[in-house]
Amino acid sequence: xxxxxxxxxxxxFISADAAAASKLEAALRLGIDxxxxxxxxxxxxxxxxxxxxxxxxxxxxxxxxPDGQGLATLRHLQQHxxxxxxxxxxxxxxxxxxxxxxxxxxxxxxxxxDLDPASLRKSVDGAMRHAHDEAExxxxxxxxxxxxxxxxxxxxxxxxxHPILSGQGTSETLNISSKGKIRSGPAVTGFARLAGPxxxxxxxxxxxxxxxxxxxxxxxGHDDR
Numbered sequence: 253x254x255x256x257x258x259x260x261x262x263x264x265f266i267s268a269d270a271a272a273a274s275k276l277e278a279a280l281r282l283g284i285d286x287x288x289x290x291x292x293x294x295x296x297x298x299x300x301x302x303x304x305x306x307x308x309x310x311x312x313x314x315x316x317x318p319d320g321q322g323l324a325t326l327r328h329l330q331q332h333x334x335x336x337x338x339x340x341x342x343x344x345x346x347x348x349x350x351x352x353x354x355x356x357x358x359x360x361x362x363x364x365x366d367l368d369p370a371s372l373r374k375s376v377d378g379a380m381r382h383a384h385d386e387a388e389x390x391x392x393x394x395x396x397x398x399x400x401x402x403x404x405x406x407x408x409x410x411x412x413x414h415p416i417l418s419g420q421g422t423s424e425t426l427n428i429s430s431k432g433k434i435r436s437g438p439a440v441t442g443f444a445r446l447a448g449p450x451x452x453x454x455x456x457x458x459x460x461x462x463x464x465x466x467x468x469x470x471x472x473g474h475d476d477r
Contacts, residue, residue: 282373339361340358
C-alpha cells in the first residue's frame with residue numbers, strides 16, 4: 253500500500269472494547285507517514301449520530317455492541333451510510349456472522365484473535381479505493397445522461413392539407429418531438445385547431461390560440477382573432 257493512500261481520510265470505528273480500538277488504530281498507522289482521522293465510538297447509537305453529523309471514508313464496526321447485535325448492526329449502518337464501505341469486526345466464535353455480513357454487503361471482515369496488521373491495511377485501502385471508483389462511475393453516468401437528454405423541447409407548427417371537420421380553411425397541430433429534435437413527417441401528437449363553418453377556427457374550440465399570435469388572413473376576408 254502506498255504511504256499516502258489514507259491521507260486526508262476519515263475512519264469511524266465502533267466498538268465497546270477500548271483496548272481493541274487502540275490495537276486497530278496502531279495497526280493502521282503502522283508504516284503510514286500521512287495522518288488520517290480516527291473516530292472511536294463505543295455504542296451503535298453514538299456511531300449513527302456521528303454518521304449524521306459527518307461523512308466518513310470507511311466504517312470499522314464490531315458486530316456485537318451493547319445496543320446492536322449481529323447483522324442488525326450492519327443493517328443500521330447501511331441505512332445511515334449506504335455508500336460508505338463497512339468492514340466487520342468480530343471474535344473467532346462469531347466468524348459465521350462475519351462471513352454472512354460480507355454476503356449482505358460488508359466489504360470485508362476480520363476476527364480480533366487472528367488480526368494481521370498488513371492484511372487489515374490492505375483491506376482498508378482496497379475498500380476506500382473501491383468506494384472512490386464507484387463514486388467516479390456514478391458521476392460519469394450522470395454526466396452522460398445529462399449530455400444525452402438536454403432539458404429542452406423543439407416545437408413546430410404543421411399545416412394539414414385538409415381540415416379535420418367540415419368547413420373551409422385549414423387546421424393546425426402542435427408537434428413536440430422527443431429528445432429535443434423536430435420530427436419530420438405527419439403530426440403524431442399534440443392538439444388540433446378545428447375549423448368552424450364560416451371557414452375559420454371556431455372561437456370555442458380554438459383553445460390553443462395565443463393573444464400575441466400574428467393575425468392570419470383567410471380566403472373570405474376574416475382574420476383568426
